[in-house]
Amino acid sequence: MQQLKIGMISFAHGHANSYLQALVSIPEVKVAGIADENRDRVAKQTEHHGIPYYADYRELLKTDIEAVVICSENVHHLEHITEAARAGKHVLCEKPLCLSVQEMEEAIRVCSENGVQLMTAFPCRYLPAVVRAKEAVDRGDIGEIVAIKGTNRGSMPGRWFIEPGLSGGGALLDHTVHVMDLMNWFTGSRVTEVYAYAATRFHEDLAVDDTGMISVKFENGVFGVLDTSWSRPKAFPTWGDVTMEVIGTKGVLSIDGFAQSNELYSDEIGKGVWAYWGDSMDHYMVKGFVEALLEETPVPITGTDGLRSTEVALAGYESVSRGQPVPL
Structure with a gap:
């Protein structure tokens, strides 16, 4: 059996833990190293799974791994992608891909050249x-898409996410990209105009925005609106939601991404608990990455996909600054 050696760079983002669980569950994968400048942050994972630890990610890149999963703070994405590409390693990078259009174009270019x-x-x-x-949209079940209304409302994540020097932005950046990628995917079109609102309304003394609304127009005439706010309280059962209402010429699709759950509310626990019984989205995403590398086929979600969603969030901040729509 062919085995793919994969390393992980940084556990700064919490998604790294679920990505690791996905990787170790795939027989064709060997997690050959974890690099993190904070050893305590990954000690439990490296010891439990017997994975080599690297304080410097560059030392990990010198090994014979074939790919890396990057879950560092947003500001470090370009550096980590660039160094990995130059070392000949394939890359799966946490969102947002980078913090400017220029950085994302550079990341895509360096990977292509290497x-x-x-x-x-x-x-x-x-x-x-x-x-x-x-699948329903592709079959034409609702006709041609006219508009999409989405939400990616979450809880305020704290930590480095609220430090502009590390995150690059607040809720508008953090929560635009996921559902905007879905809108891009469903429409098969590019955004041509962005109009946005962002402010700090739910949490005092934040250095970043915790409230966001973004409206977009697509090249094919579809328009969309998305609530990206960190509006969920600490007591909310999960970090947030992913919903879309897709309006077509022949019908409407209502999507609740996290509906596969059992709900438990207990005074002893102090907050609601959602126990998921559905398939793991992280597992299937990581599996898609692994299968593409093993089969030498294109990865299912590209760097350009990352660029197309993140550029909308960045244009949103420009729109907030100008107080008017911004063309893309």
Whole structure:
């Protein structure tokens, strides 16, 4: 059996833990190293799975791994992607891909020039409700798409996410990209105009925005609106939601990405708990990355996909600054 050696760079983003669980569950994968400048952050994972630890990610890149999964703070994505590509390693990078259009174009270029694949981590494409809705759209069940209304409302994540020097932005950046990628995927079109609102309304003394609304026009005439706010309280059962209402000429599709759950409310626990019984979107996304590398086929979600969604969020901040729509 062919085995793919994969390393992980940074566990700064919490998604790294579920990505690791996905990797170790795939027989064709060997997790050959974890690099993180904070050893305590990954000690439990490296010890439990017997994975070599590297304090410097560059030392990991010197090994014979074939690919890396990057879950560092947003500001470090370009550096980590670039160094991995130059070392000949394929890349799966957490969203947002980078913090400017120029950075994302550079990341895509460097990977292409070094003959490695770049995949953006958009696991929401693998939510069962999203997959079935995309199939329905492709079959023409609702006719031509006219508009999409979406939400990616979450809880304020704290930590480095609220430090502009590390995150590059607040809720508008953090929560635009997932559902905007789905809108791009469903429409098969590019955004041509962005109008946005962002502010800090739910949490005092934040250095970034925690409230966002973004409206877009697509090249094919579809228009969309998305609530990206960190509006969920600490007591909410999960970090947020992923919903879309897709309006077509022949019908409407309502999508609730996290509907596959059992709900428990207990005074002893102090907050609601959602126990998921559905398929793991992270597992299927990581599996898609692995299968593409083993079969030498294009990765299912490219760096360009990451660029197309993140550029909308960045244009949103420009729209907020100008107080008017911004062309893309």
